[in-house]
Amino acid sequence: MDSHPVLCAAIADRIANSPNQRITFATYMDMALYHPDYGYYSTQAVNIGKRGDFFTSVHLGPDFGELLAEQFVQMWEILGQPVPFSLVEMGAGQGHLALDVLNYLKLRYPNFFAALEYIIVEKSPILRQEQQQRLQEFTVQIKSSLEEILSNSIIGCFFSNELVDALPVHQFILEQGQLREIYVTLQ
Template identity: 40%
Template structure:
């Protein structure tokens, strides 16, 4: 992977590449990109955990919200999951949907969009016994079936892996942080004058202001994606789960260096230029930019919740089961522990937020369903 990036740098007239280009190559290069290669990414044997890897109860609870929305006929019974990972979340949601609302399940369909051939193979292993489920490599495959969309679109830790560009304010001047090589052919940062028209336009359009010395990750790709999604949706709900901050939080001093980092074997790596192609790269997302970009394509902002608050609202506590098992490893004991871990203050749910956007669905109707 490093060689591919070095070639891209050498072929650029500035002998440097943008961070968005670097991330696109490091994560999604068809031969050597982190997500595209074979190898476990999620769980104990991988590089990071997700909420869905804690217990099936997470997916069951989210699925119960989907089922309520579909049963109320607020949208058509079509669910799209963006970034399917290993397929465990999809399997758990579909099994819950089939159990709780068999009639809508039989009429509906669950699509999983996953760009990685390796992950698509893992998903197929998980879902091969399930009906009304398809895994596709791009959203375009679904758009060919539905010129306009009426349903639910869900993602969990999807946007945090989108490529971003890096800018920095120094002495009242905006610079772009790019990637180049040093005399030893190592990948290093370089500061360049900010000349990209696209970046300058984004900064102006979204009203980005930086303090002196602040590094900022420009989420152009995320905003472009959510706008395109909103343009396609006729009647639908977009539910996004991820970690990130609102604008007022990004301005705080401890976010001055930005949030781009890597995860390698469950270790946080501060230098994203290390372990190229071998580790996950991620940023905290800009929730206000996600919301504003959605509004530009008529996606209404319904609400934003901390994940544990949303799970409580969705009825997670009601899934606790009484038991008199003394065995701490019984299925009931493990299930109850998983519920508590998802609600524990300072636990995994405290780091995540859920943003709900909608189009063509009445707010009053959502109030009774979410």
């Protein structure tokens, strides 16, 4: 925990002020990744890409986005070509996948593109800004949470790439036949 002293202090303070001076691993992970001022995905230190902390298939070229776009067109056709047809990308990172999908659809499937409503759900304000810049030529709604989408308002597809690994998780162990949660403490 010595990579970011101010974040470490915020986590230590949270632990010290929590019941039993402990927090769940999920709380720890949430703070490390999404603390509003110091979390990995909330600061300018986000370094994703071929030369960054990690990269995903979207950093290697447009192929993945183009393959998904073909599937989205098939879904739209199977559903009777509804208008609008919504694509909801959860955790869109820097917006590379959205750009690949939208560029491909605009070029190859203009009728589907015209019916399309693209929505990004992204928790990180820094990444939302990057998405807005990258996708400025397209009409893309960028929201901070799923709660901003009205119930039963989507005909389309929810999808993500590399999202689950960035979700805070609880950790458990099996001890003497009992499931016990693992906590983070100052010790």
